[in-house]
Every structure is written in structure tokens, then in C-alpha cells.
Amino acid sequence: MRRGQQQEGGAIQVPRGADNVGAPVPFAQRLSCTIAEACEVTGLGRTKLYELIGDGHLTTTTVGRRRLVLVRSLQSLLERRLP
Template identity: 35%
Template sequence: MNSQPVQVPQGDLRASTPKLAFTVDQACYALGLGRTTVYELLATGRIKGIKIGNRRLILADGLRTFLANIEEDP
């Protein structure tokens, strides 16, 4: 049996690690859009997402690309 103590990282790792994916609700909050709009953007492929089981995740890079490609209204 190993008798050495386990080294636990100090601080909250979640605070220093950028998110790679968001839930639909988190993406709605980040974009300031409603759930229906975000699901439409996913369905049309304007935002990239993945599905794991019943859970839909929206990739952070997909959100950045979407925002970079939006044309401004006159």
C-alpha cells in the first residue's frame, strides 16, 4: 500500500480553466438569446454543438465563430 499523502491542487481549478462547452441554458445567458433561438441556430448549423446521450452541449469555439460571423444591422 502506498503511504504517501495525495497532493490536492490548491484553489478552484474551475475558476482558472476556461469552459470548452456550454449547456443550452448557459449559451442562452452568454449570448443574451432565448432557448428557441439557440435551438434554431443549432438546427441550422449556425452554432456548432454536440449531443452526448440526451444532453446537448454547445462548443465554446462554436459560440465564438458564430459571434465573429454575425453581420451588424444597419
């Protein structure tokens, strides 16, 4: 049983407002993003992004065949580059 759920008469009921399924998560609070999303938020092209990944400036993980960029590594990269 998930937190916030109550069981009455054998049925599980979720209190209203307890489940925010589908609510958008602000980008800065996300754990990861796709390559396309990373390109969009940074303004960099795919080639440059893959170059940064190859040089070890960005951290990624793969789930199956999907490569995800860790948002904190994007933030760290941009913070280091600010004057």
C-alpha cells in the same frame, strides 16, 4: 497515479495546491456549455439558439440525453456577426 502525486509508504499524496477541484473555469476557456448557459451568455432565447443549431451555425454534441454547445462555435458565431 496522476501527475504531481508522490507515493510514500504505499500511500499516494497530492502536493498542496496541485489539485484545483472546484475552481471555476472562465467561460471562454470551457469546451462546452449547456443550452441554458449559452442563452445566458449570448442573450438569445432557446428558440433562436435551437434555430441556429438546426441551421448549422452552432456545433453541439450530446452526452446521453444532454445536449452541449461547443463554446468555440458560440465565439465563432459572434465574431462573424460583429460589424
